[in-house]
Amino acid sequence: MGVINKLKNYVTGQGARVEMAFGNPEINGPEALQVTLTAEATDDVLYAEQVILQLRAIERSASSHVLYSDDLVLDKQVQLSPGQPSKWEQSVAIPPHIAGTFVGKHSSFHWEVRGRLEAAGIDPKSEWQKFFVNRIPTTEH
């Protein structure tokens, strides 16, 4: 990405709409998560260095602790135009040594993903979206 494009992103604050859909929001056993990421520029052409899928496992009670995180690069040097959504499909393996989902009355342990475009100055991203990992838990972290 050229200097002009980086500056353009900074100056105009142009963005993109980043959305995700799951093929299987409930993971059973060793299954991988099937994710479709869609991104579309909202105002003007957007140049992104990378398209990233972020995965995390987060424990919440009084405070939050990310017990696992990983970034998967889906694409590089991407140009997005308004009215022309781009789509990426990814199979995401869930590490077997991390616990599955736990939902208590006052606390939880959730698996989440979000899509992020690494674009100079703005980094448009989706919301973190939960999915459920149903499998025999482990006591190792």
Added chain:
Amino acid sequence: MGLFTKIKNYITGGAAEVGIVFEENPTDGLSPLRVFVTAFANADCKASNVYLKWRARETYKKLVTTTSTDSDGNSTTSTHSETRYEDHYTAQVKVAEEVSIAKGKEERWLVTLDLPREAHPTYHGKEVFFKWEVFAGLSMPGNDPDSGWQEVVIRRKTNYQYKEQEANGRDQ
């Protein structure tokens, strides 16, 4: 046994050593859980009963805000996190009644527990824990000799259902 020893056992529950042995640990908790309770008598023991308790306990942190006011009427508010507990499931069974164990002897009992199928499996996190624990005791005058809470790890697949409205944001 001297009077002093009797009093000591009364206070400490030291008349017997109570233990728990799980036939299978970890277990899937789907088939009945077999637990052996052992009691070794340090002194002649007479217990009205032997009991077993079990629980599924969620341990978590909660933010607590406290406000204090000094003599000048100035209020100070502070927030800190406290460890809290909530039992999702508790149960108790009587294992035996009118038990006598002579000093130096050991008695054993086998107990079979049915764990609720819908209950969570074990979770060990950083600040959050969900544990299944079992406790055995002899009901005697004074402090009961007991095993303390012993964990049995339940490893089984969960079955959370995806619901769109719950899947986004920071809700639990």
